[in-house]
Amino acid sequence: MAVAAPTTVMNNVEAVRQTLYEALKSDERTLIMGEDVGARGNVFLITKGFLDEFGPQRIIDTPLAEASIVGIAVGMAMEGLRPIAEIQFADFIYPAFNQIVGEAAKTRYRSNGDYTCPLVIRTPYGGGVRGALSHSVSIEALFYHVPGLKIVAPSFPADIKGLLNASIDDPDPVLFLEHKKTYRSVKGEVPSGHYTIPLGKAEVKVSGDQLTVVSYGLYVHQALEAAKRVAADGMSVEVIDLRSIRPMDRTTILDSVRKTRKLLIIHEDNKFGGIGAEIAAMVVEEAFFDLDAPIRRLCGPDVPAMGYALPLEEEFMISPDRMADAMREMVRF
Amino acid sequence: MAVAAPTTVMNNVEAVRQTLYEALKSDERTLIMGEDVGARGNVFLITKGFLDEFGPQRIIDTPLAEASIVGIAVGMAMEGLRPIAEIQFADFIYPAFNQIVGEAAKTRYRSNGDYTCPLVIRTPYGGGVRGALSHSVSIEALFYHVPGLKIVAPSFPADIKGLLNASIDDPDPVLFLEHKKTYRSVKGEVPSGHYTIPLGKAEVKVSGDQLTVVSYGLYVHQALEAAKRVAADGMSVEVIDLRSIRPMDRTTILDSVRKTRKLLIIHEDNKFGGIGAEIAAMVVEEAFFDLDAPIRRLCGPDVPAMGYALPLEEEFMISPDRMADAMREMVRF
Amino acid sequence: MSKAIPAPALERHGLSDEKLRWMLRNMQMQRTLDNRGFQLNRQGKIPFATGSEGHEGIHAGAAAAFERGKDILVPYYRDIGLCVGVGMEPRDALLSMFARGADVSGGRQFPNHYSHHRLGILSVSSIIAAHCPHAVGAAYAMKLRNETGRAVLCSFGDGATSEGEWHEAINFAAVQKVPIVFLCENNEWAISTPRTHQMAVEDIISKAAGYGLPGVKVDGSDPIATYAVVAEALDRARSGGGPTLVEATCYRFLAHTTDDDDRTYRTRDEIERHRHLDPVPRFERLLLEAGVVTTDDLAAMKKDVLAEVNRVTDETEALPYPHAHEIYTKVYEGAYEPWL
Amino acid sequence: MSKAIPAPALERHGLSDEKLRWMLRNMQMQRTLDNRGFQLNRQGKIPFATGSEGHEGIHAGAAAAFERGKDILVPYYRDIGLCVGVGMEPRDALLSMFARGADVSGGRQFPNHYSHHRLGILSVSSIIAAHCPHAVGAAYAMKLRNETGRAVLCSFGDGATSEGEWHEAINFAAVQKVPIVFLCENNEWAISTPRTHQMAVEDIISKAAGYGLPGVKVDGSDPIATYAVVAEALDRARSGGGPTLVEATCYRFLAHTTDDDDRTYRTRDEIERHRHLDPVPRFERLLLEAGVVTTDDLAAMKKDVLAEVNRVTDETEALPYPHAHEIYTKVYEGAYEPWL
Ligand SMILES: Cc1ncc(C[n+]2csc(CCOP(=O)(O)OP(=O)(O)O)c2C)c(N)n1
Ligand SMILES: Cc1ncc(C[n+]2csc(CCOP(=O)(O)OP(=O)(O)O)c2C)c(N)n1
Ligand SMILES: [Mg+2]
Ligand SMILES: [Mg+2]
Secondary structure, three states: OOOOOOEEEEEHHHHHHHHHHHHHHHOOOEEEEEOOOOOOOOOOOOOOOHHHHHOOOOEEEOOOOHHHHHHHHHHHHHOOOEEEEEOOOHHHOHHHHHHHHHHHHHHHHHOOOOOOOOOEEEEEEOOOOOOHHHOOOOOHHHHOOOOOOEEEOOOOHHHHHHHHHHHHHOOOOEEEEEEOOHHHHOEEEEEOOOOOOOOOOOEEEEOOOOEEEEEOOHHHHHHHHHHHHHHHOOOOEEEEEOOEEEOOOHHHHHHHHHHHOOEEEEEEEEOOOOHHHHHHHHHHHHHHHHOOOOOEEEEEOOOOOOOOOHHHHHHHOOOHHHHHHHHHHHHHO | OOOOOOEEEEEHHHHHHHHHHHHHHHOOOEEEEEOOOOOOOOOOOOOOOHHHHHOOOOEEEOOOOHHHHHHHHHHHHHOOOEEEEEOOOHHHOHHHHHHHHHHHHHHHHHOOOOOOOOOEEEEEEOOOOOOHHHOOOOOHHHHOOOOOOEEEOOOOHHHHHHHHHHHHHOOOOEEEEEEOOHHHHOEEEEEOOOOOOOOOOOEEEEOOOOEEEEEOOHHHHHHHHHHHHHHOOOOOEEEEEOOEEEOOOHHHHHHHHHHHOOEEEEEEEEOOOOHHHHHHHHHHHHHHHHOOOOOEEEEEOOOOOOOOOHHHHHHHOOOHHHHHHHHHHHHHO | OOOOOOOOOOOOOOOOHHHHHHHHHHHHHHHHHHHHHHHHHHOOOOOOOOOOOOOHHHHHHHHHHOOOOOOEEEOOOOOHHHHHHOOOOHHHHHHHHHOOOOOOOOOOOOOOOOOEOOOOEOOOOOOOOOHHHHHHHHHHHHHHOOOOOOOEEEEEEOHHHHOHHHHHHHHHHHHHOOOEEEEEEEOOEEOOEEHHHHOOOOOHHHHOOOOOOOEEEEEOOOHHHHHHHHHHHHHHHHOOOOOEEEEEEOOOOOOOOOOOOHHHOOOHHHHHHOHHHOHHHHHHHHHHHOOOOOHHHHHHHHHHHHHHHHHHHHHHHOOOOOOHHHHHOOOOOOOOHHHO | OOOOOOOOOOOOOOOOHHHHHHHHHHHHHHHHHHHHHHHHHHOOOOOOOOOOOOOHHHHHHHHHHOOOOOOEEEOOOOOHHHHHHOOOOHHHHHHHHHOOOOOOOOOOOOOOOOOEOOOOEOOOOOOOOOHHHHHHHHHHHHHHOOOOOOOEEEEEEOHHHHOHHHHHHHHHHHHHOOOEEEEEEEOOEEOOEEHHHHOOOOOHHHHOOOOOOOEEEEEOOOHHHHHHHHHHHHHHHHOOOOOEEEEEEOOOOOOOOOOOOHHHOOOHHHHHHOHHHOHHHHHHHHHHHOOOOOHHHHHHHHHHHHHHHHHHHHHHHOOOOOOHHHHHOOOOOOOOHHHO
C-alpha cells in the first residue's frame, strides 16, 4: 500500500473508532448495533461519544441476544441500510451462527441476486489478555469454510482503516475480526481521509528468500519480531500478513513460496482444521514441486481453550522465541 | 473389522434404527429427543414404533427449537443420562452451534473433569436427494476444528452400528453424521448382537498400491465404484473410508500414502477449509518426502449450497465418472 | 337434512364487493395451486410440494390488508396465497415448483420459498423462524428513515414460536417499537408435533404481554375477520403505534408436505372433525348468501382460476432448468473467479 | 435526624433464629468475598473480579431454601453468595480468583464460574443463558428417574431473559413440567444496558404466562421474603407441580466487573438513591431489632467472617498455579495423545 496522504499515529482501537466514526458521518445508511455500544461506548470504548453525536437510532444498544443482533442487521441490510453489528467478544458469536452462516452468507445466493446482504460484523477475538476460557477464542476457522462470507483479520492500524472501510462498502457480508491484544499494544501511522484496501490481498511485511512465514492477527507482530532475531543470525525470512482470510490471497502466498521454497504457517487458533490447513493444502496442490521442505504449521494446541491461570495462557500462546526457533529449524532444513 | 457373529442384510436406516433400539433396550439412561421422533417416528421413520415401546419420557417430541434440543441434552448428560439428540436435518443444526461448540465440547475441560458430557447428536446430512438449498448441506467442516468434540460419518450399515454403539458408550460428546442419500440406497451385512468399532479408526476398503483415495460418507461408495472402473484399466487404487473425522486416523492414512506415494481426497463438502484441507496439510507435514505427486482434493465447489433444479444439484455432486478420471490422472502422473 | 340457517348480515369491515370477490378468487387460486403442486408430485413431475389447505382465509384476509408498493411481506413456506395476494404471479409459484431457470431463486430454493424484491417480498430460507429477525430489521429500516405509512407483515407457524430467534425478534421489535405485525398461522401442528407438545399454553397471544405488545386472536378461517384484525394492526404499525402479535387460527388439512405421511400421527377422523373450518366453502357460502357473488360468478371464477393455473403450468413446464454453470454465480457480487 | 421507626414483627416464614443468623453470615461472607476480589484486583494480584453487592438478599434467601444433597444449583457468575450458601467453601472462591491449580476448574475459568459436582453445582460457562437449558436437562433427569423431593434452582440476570436459549429452556420446562425454579436476579442493569433497553415490560414475571408457568415477584433485598418465595417454588417443583419463574429484584451497586467503568452510563446519584435497597445493613438492622442477633453477635460474626476470608486468602495465594502441561488434559476422557 503506497499512500501519500498525511498520517497520524494511533493504536488499533483508535483506528477502528475513527473509521466507524467517518462511516457514520459520511453515509446515513450506516448504523452500529450491539451490546453496550451506546452510553458505555462499547466495552473497549470504541464507540465512546457516538451515542451523543449520532443518537440512539443509529447507535443501538441492543438487548442481550446475539442471534438477533446479526439477524436484525441482516434484515436491515436487505432493506437498504448498512448495519455494522458488534458481537461484544468473539466467544459470544456462537448463538448467531445460524444468522451468519445460514442466512447472511446465503442471502444473495438463495435469491439469485434479488436480495443482497451488505453487513459488517465486528468482533474482538484472540488471547493473551487473561481472558480465560470464554474471552480468548479465535473463531476464524469456524467460519472460513462458508462460501458467501468474507473474513478479514488485520493487524496494523492502517490496514484496519482501509479494510474496515472496504468491508463497510462491500455489498456482501463481512466478518471483521479485531485481535483484542493488539487494541492498545499496536500503534502505527494511519493515513488521513477515506481510503480502502481491497479485501483478499495479503501483504509482504518483510522480504526474504529463505523461508516464507504466513500469519495474521497478533502473531504477525510476533513473527516480525522473530524474523528480526533470526536476521541477526543471517537468515532471510519473508513475512506475509494474510490480512484477509476469505477470500485468501493465493497469489501472494504462492509467489513467495516459489521464491523461498519453504513455508511456515503461524496462527494462534488451534491447529487441526485451522486456517493453516487450507493454506498448506492449497500450496501443496499448486506448488508441490517448488517446495524444498515439508510445510510446517506452528499453531495453538488442540485443546478447547486457553485457561485463566497465567501458565495455562502462556502455554497456549506462541512466543517470538518459539517462532524464531521454528524459523531457524526450517531455514536450516 | 473381523466379526464372526451371524449377520443380517439391512440398509443404513435400519442399521441406525436397530442400534438405537438396542441402546434403549439395554440402558435405561438412554433416551431420544428431537422434532417429530415420537408418533411420526422421525421423518425418515428411524424411530417408528419407539414411542409405543419406550413411552414419551424416553422418546421426547421436543418443541421446534434446536438450541434447546442440544442444550437440554447437555444438562441431561451432565446429570447422568445418556441422551441421543436428533437434529432433523443437518441444515437446522446452526441454531444449536453455541450449545455444541461452546458448551458440550467444553464441559469436561472447563470443569477440569468434574463434569462430563456423554451426548450423541445424530443428524442426516448431504445431498443428491433434491433437498435443495436447505436440506442438502454437509456440516462436518464447521465442527471438525473444535477440540472436545468427536465427529463420526460412517458409510456402511455395519459401521453405523459399531460406531453408533461406540458413540453412545463414549463419555464425551459425539456428532454422528448420517448421509441421507445412503439411508435406503446402501445395504450391507450387519453382525447381530452388541459390538463397537472404536472412534478414530479409518478402514481400508480396497487395497491398492498406485494411489490412495481418502473419502467418507456417500462418496466412499462412489469412490469404490470408480476404483473398480480404473482397476479394469489395470490401475491399483487403495480406497480408505475415513469413518471418523475427529479423531482422525493419521496412521492409516500415512501408512497408505507411504505405500502408494500419491493421495487423492474426495468429499462432497465444499473444498475451501474442508476436511481435505487438514488431511492434505497433515500428510505434507508427516510424509512430504514420500509423496510423488501433489495431493489433490476433489470436492464440492465453493458455493453456498446445491440448488433444487436437477442440473444445479448434478453440478455440485461428483459422479463416479469424474472420480475415475481424477484417479486415472493421478495414477498416470 | 336441515335447511340453511339464514346468514347473519355480512360484517364487511369496509371491504367492497369487488375486494371480497378478489379475496375469494385469491383463496381459490391458492387451493388450486396447492392441488397442482400435490398433483405434479404424484405425477412424478416434481419431487416435492407443500400445501396450505386450510390457511386460505388467513392469506386472503392478510393480503387484503397489505398495501402494495409500501408494505413489506416476510412470509414463510405456507404462504402461497399470501404471496399471490400481494402481487406474486401464479406463474412464479409454478416456476418454483418446476425449479426452472426463470424462477426467482433461479431454481435454487425449494418450492414455496418466495422472494420478490420488486414486490417487497423478502427472501426467506427453510430455517424456521430465521426470517423473524430479518422482518424486524426491515421494519427498523422503515422507522429509521421515518417512512410512516409503511409496515412489515411477518408470518410464521405455531411451531416457529418455540425458536429462540422468534423470541429475540419479537423482544427487539417491542423495545424499539418498530412498525411490524407478527402473524402466527396457528394450524395446531408442526409436522407431527401438536400444539400441546410445542407449548404449555392454549393461546399464542398469551405470549404477547411478556414482550409488551398487544396480542389479538382471530379465527383465521374467516378471511374478513382476519382482514379486520391484520388491517388494524398494520395501521397501528404504519402510524407509529408499534408492533402487534396476531394469532390466526386454522387447521392444516393436508400432510405437512408431499414427503410427509400424516396418518402416522393423526386420524382421518380428526381431520374430518375440522372440516367445518375449511375457509374456502365457508367463504363461498357467505358471499353467495350475502349476494356478493352468484352461483354463476362462482363457477366462472373457478373456471378462470383453473384455466390460469393450467396455462401457467404448461408454460412453465416447457421452460428450461437453469444451466448447470449457474451454480457458480451470485455467490458474491461480481464474478465468481476471485473468490476461490 | 429522625428516630428509628419501630420494626414490624419479624415475618420469619418458619426460619429459626439459627437459620436467620446463618443467612446473615452468608450475606456478610458474600460482601466480604466481593470486596476481597475488588481489593486483590486493585492491588494487582488478580487481573479480574466480579462483585455482587446488592444481590446478597437473593443469595441468602435462595440458599436457605435449597436442600443440600438433593437439589441442584445451576448458577451464574453473580452467585458467589448462593454458591457458598449451598456448600461451596469461601476457599474455593479465592482459589478461583487466584486461578490456582487447586481451583475446581483447575484455573481454567474466570473467577466466579463455579462448578462442584459433589455439591450439585453444575459447571457453567460465561455465555449468558447457555446454562438455562442445562438446568432444564438436569431437572428432566430427576423427573425421568422419578426422584421426587428434588429440584433444580437455575439463576440468571435480567439481561439473560433476552437470549433465545433462555426462551427455549423455559418453554421446554413448562411443556414437560420438570422440577425447576427459574430465579431471575433483576438488578436493573446488564452491564450498561438498563432494563428499558432490554425489554418493553416492567416485570420479568409478565413473561411467565406466555409459557404457562406461574411467575412470582419478590423484593430480593429482603432475604426472608426471597426465601419464602423460592422455598414455595422449590417445594412445588419437588412435589411434581412443575416449574416457576421467580423474579427477585435488587440493585447492582458495583460496576459490572473490575473491567467496567460504570460512570460512563450511570450517575453516582442514581446509585445512592438505591442505597436503601442494600440488603446487608437492612437485614442486620432487622435481626438486631427482632433480637435475633445482638450488636456483639454482629461484631463477632463480622470479625469471624473477615478472619476466615483473610485466612483463605493467605492460604490460597500461597498455592501454586496449575502446571503448564495441564492445558493438555481433560480434553477427552483418558489421555490427550490419541486425539490429535
Ligand atoms: C430450524 C428448523 N428446524 C426444523 C425444521 C423442519 N421443519 C420444517 S417445517 C416444520 C414444522 C413447522 O411448524 P409450524 O411453524 O407450526 O408451521 P406449519 O408447517 O405448521 O405451517 C419443521 C419442524 C426447519 N425447517 N427449520
Ligand atoms: C452470550 C453472551 N453475550 C454477551 C456476554 C457479555 N456479558 C457478560 S455479562 C453481561 C450482562 C448480563 O446482564 P444480566 O443478565 O442482567 O446479569 P447481571 O450481570 O446484571 O447480573 C453481558 C452482556 C456474555 N457473557 N455472553
Ligand atoms: Mg403449524
Ligand atoms: Mg442484570
